[in-house]
Structures are given as C-alpha cells and as structure tokens.
Amino acid sequence: MKVFVASAWPYVNAVPHLGNLIGSVLSADVFARYARMKYGNENVVLVSGSDEHGTPIEVEAIKRKVRPKELTDQAHEYDKRLFMDVWEISYDNYTRTESDVHKDFVKKFLLSIQNYIVTQKEVLPYCENDKIFLPDRFVKGKCPYCGFEDARGDQCDNCGRLLTPDLLIEPKCSICGSKPVMKETMHWFFNLGEFNDKLSKWISESKTMPENVRAVVMSWINEGLKPRAITRDNSWGIPAPFHGAENKTVYVWFEALLGYISATIEYFKSDTWKEFWFGKDIKSYYFIGKDNIPFHAVILPAMLMAAGEYHLPDVVGSTEYLLYEGQKFSKSRKIGIWIDEAESIMDIEYWRYVLIRIRPEEKDSNFTWREVIRIVNTELNDDIGNLINRVITMINRYFNGEIPQLHHELLDDKDMALISLMKEAPVKMGDLFEKGKLKAGTDEILQLARENNAYLNLKAPWDLIKTDVSKVANVLSISAGVTYTLSFMLSPLMPKHSRKIMDLINVNVDKWEPLQDPSILKGKKVSKAEPIFSKLPADIEKKIPDILKQVREEVEKKRPVLLK
Helix, strand or coil, X not given: CEEEEEECCCECCCCCEHHHHHHHHHHHHHHHHHHHHHHCHHHEEEEEEEECCCHHHHHHHHHHCCCHHHHHHHHHHHHHHHHHHHCCCCCCXXXXXXXXXXXXXXXXXXXXXXXXXXXEEEEEEEECCCCEECCHHHEEEECCCCCCCCEECCEXXXXXXXXXXXXXXXXXXXXXXXXXXXXXXXXXXXXXXXHHHHHHHHHHHCCCXXXXXXHHHHXXXXXXXCXXXXXXXXXXXXXXXXXXXCCCEECHHHHHHHHHHHHHHHHHCCHHHHHHCCCXXXXXXXXXXXXXXXXXXXXXXXXXXXXXXXXXXXXXXEECCEEECCECCECCCCECCECCCHHHCCCHHHHHHHHHHCCCCCCCEEECHHHHHHHHHHHHXXXXXXXXXXXXXXXXXXXXXXXXXCCHHHCCHHHXXXXXXXXXXXXXXXXXXXXXXXXXXXXXXXXXXXXXXHHHHHHCHHXXXXXXXXXXXXXXXXXXXXXXXXXXXXXXXXXXHHHHHHHHCCCCCCCCCCCCCHHHHCCCECCCCCCCCCCCCCCHHHHHHHHHHHHHHHHHHHCCHHHX
C-alpha cells in the first residue's frame, strides 16, 4: 500500500492562523504520522509547499519596488521554518511553486491535455487607473447570492459560493477603489464540462469520500460544469505554454493543484514517484478547508482524468470554519492567534492536541480559551497524565519498578473488558482517521484513558494489595498495557510527549499494532513517575489579551515584510 498525503498549499502573502493550520497543514501531518506507523515510512509521502505566484504578490512587489521573488523567498523560508521546526510538521517535501521542477512539470502537463483546452475571448475588469487587468480576487463588491458587502471576484467568504467578477454588485478595484471598466482579452480555458459524466460516476462510486465533499461535487455537476480559465493577464507566474499565449501566465489555482504531483517528483528524483500516482494499490488524502473543496474534488480529478491514468483522490478531508471566541479570524482587527505567535503562549504539542480536539469536522466550531483550558487541564493532565502517573507509581511501589506477571487464570469480566477496549481503541481510531475524521478518532484515546481510570478506582489496588498480590499484578499489568497503547495513539498528535510515555515503561513503539496481550510487557523496568503534562493557570483566560499583545509586538518585528 502506498499512501499519498497532502495539505493545501499555503499562500505566502500571510502567516497562517490557527484555523488555516487545522484545516490543512496540521491535519495532514497528524494523518501522515499515523499512516507511517500503519503502512511503513517508505510507503507514505507527505507534501505541500508555498503558493507564491499571482497578482497579490506582484502588486505588493510594485509597491515596495522589488522583484516578487525577493518577497516570496523571505516568506517561504519563514513559513517553512514555522511548519517544520516549530510545529513539528513532518513534510517529506515542503517545496514552492517557484521550483524549477514544478514550473517544468506544469508546462508539460498542460500541453499534454491540450485536447481539453479551448480559447475564447473574455471581457474582464480592467483598472484604467492602475493600467492592469484585475484578477478575480482583486475585484470586490456585493455578493449576488447572500448580499455580503466584501465579496471577492473569485469567491464569497461569507457564503462560500465561487464567483466571477461580472457577478458582483457594485464592483470596485481592490487596489485603488475605482470602478473598473470591462475590456476584451483572449484566454485559455479548461473544458470542465467534458468531465461531467466521469466526475459523476467517480464520486457516486467512491466508498471513501466524506459526505460533505460528495455534496459539493454533486452540486457543481447538477448546476452544469463550465469551462474555467487557466490563464491570467499578469506577469508573476508560470508562463502559459500555449501557442499565442506569450503574455499570459497560468492561473495560480491550477498550477498549485499540479504541485502535488511535482512535489512528489521533486522529492524522489527518480521514477519512484510514479508508485504514488499510477500504482494499483494507492490511497490518497488531501486535507483542506471547506472553501477549497471544488478545486480538490472537481477541478483536480478532472485534470487528472484528462491526463490519463493518474490516481484520483480517495479522501478529501475538509474542515468547516473555525471561529475565534465567536468571531472570524481577522488580521486587521487582531482577532485570533497566528502560528508564529502560538509558541510563546503554550507548548506547541499542547496546541497540536487541542487543535485536533476542536477540529470542525461536522460543523463550524469555536475556539475559546475556556475550552482550551478544559482540554489541557482535564483531558491531557487529569484523564491521561494522572492515569499514567498512577500506574507507574504503583508499579514502583508494589513490584519494585517492574511490570508484573499477568495471571490469565484470575482474569474477571472487568479485566477482560478493559483488555478488549485496549485492543479495539487503536483499530477504531485508525478506521476514523482513514475516513478523514481526526477529531472523532481521538475520542478513542479519551475513552480508553477514562475507562482505565474508572477501572483503577473500582479495583482499588491500594487496598487489594493487602489481601491479593496476584490480582493487583493483573490490575497493573493491564494498566501498563493501556499506557503502552496510549503512548502510540498519542504519537501522531504529540510525538515528543508520546516518546516520554514510552520511555517511562521502557518501550519503543513505531508500529500501529494493538497490544494483544499485556503479558508481553512482563519484567519491563519502569522509570520513576514524573508528570507528563502540566495544567494551564486558571487565570490564563483573563490574562490572554495582555499576553497576546506583548507576544504580537515581538513577533511582528521578526516577520518578513510581505507578512507584516
């Protein structure tokens, strides 16, 4: 089994905030870490990269009188360090759209699907003040569907509908604010309508695609797929390879989608990449936010169909929106937390666990500090950390620090129930992960820890030790097995803390395999008990505004100019 995992390509004109991180980057990493344990490191590849082309960067460079690449060089390195060094994102290849491998591949791919590309004249908004054609996102106005006043020409951030500039009510140039005029230009279009039936068959037959994604795809198909422009009238981007398109560049969304393939090619530097795109035994996972569903579940598979035998997406793991204390994240209004600010507030692995636990899988969710405190102090510290501390302490106290023998002949129904749960929990978690349900999967960690805590309270080994040492041995042998299981179930979320738990019971778990019999841990020497997690201060909720203000002032001094 080969497993391809990707996160949506972050655009380099802004530092991602926590909502961005949950939707793509962190979710992809957590799943990839699980997949490596399940299928083997050599069979899993995790890729993404900086999406750095397009008019927003070009305009910013004009304002600053520098070349666009000077800005994106800085931003790419900054984001890459944040993801890989700070947030522990285990990319095999975090590349960029300025990569020569990517640019060459995009040109060759588009030439290979020319049978599905047509040209047509288009009347587009043109700013006579700035002397440029305005890309979709540089036209703003009122959404014709929901009335949102600040919709972009490519999409409404309020209702999520994809738009074109001509649909906007009261359009204006987002650079200077003047009303654009409509001007004729020639563009190249991908004839998406050719794949209406194929896409319908593919999504209908899929047994793995989440229902929210399936619904979006069918909605697009039922409305009738239309050609979509794949060229733009701007200079910062990959030159369009078609005859007659010398002054055009490839639309950033089309080329970023192709980056999943070029990043794999760049990583392997050999034909091994083909095993992840053309093999018979492949699963592919794309982790994105909900506004990117059409690109990944309609346009990408259609492009792959046009090119031939590429493996189509199996799971597009889309999140809903994350709010911050009931409000939309907003950089201008300083609402939210950005990923370069988080490290100064709380341990990054706490962040990783918390964000997956509030991942908006079924509906929009709300980040609140009250919930963060509950998750860290109750789930991590009390449910999981205190359980492990109790188990290690009693093994040291009652059995000289060695995991005791399991006496199978003395097992009762309560013992067997916990052993069964210990074996079932990783399987259930893995099944949910492979459906893109990461938050739901982590519920299995909590259930196992809580059941073990209840089991200890019921068995009361501190009293039982006075009358039946063998039964206490069973209680602690089984609980050590649960500790072993929790250590590797936490590994995708909290790799360093997972390692600490493994060290406590002297094991090294690198495979996603349920422990079938706790007795194999017999004789393992445990370390001295020490806290795995620590609680957040009860008053942190009140202090956060002041903490954030101070952190933000320091962080903004270090950001590249493009990201300020």
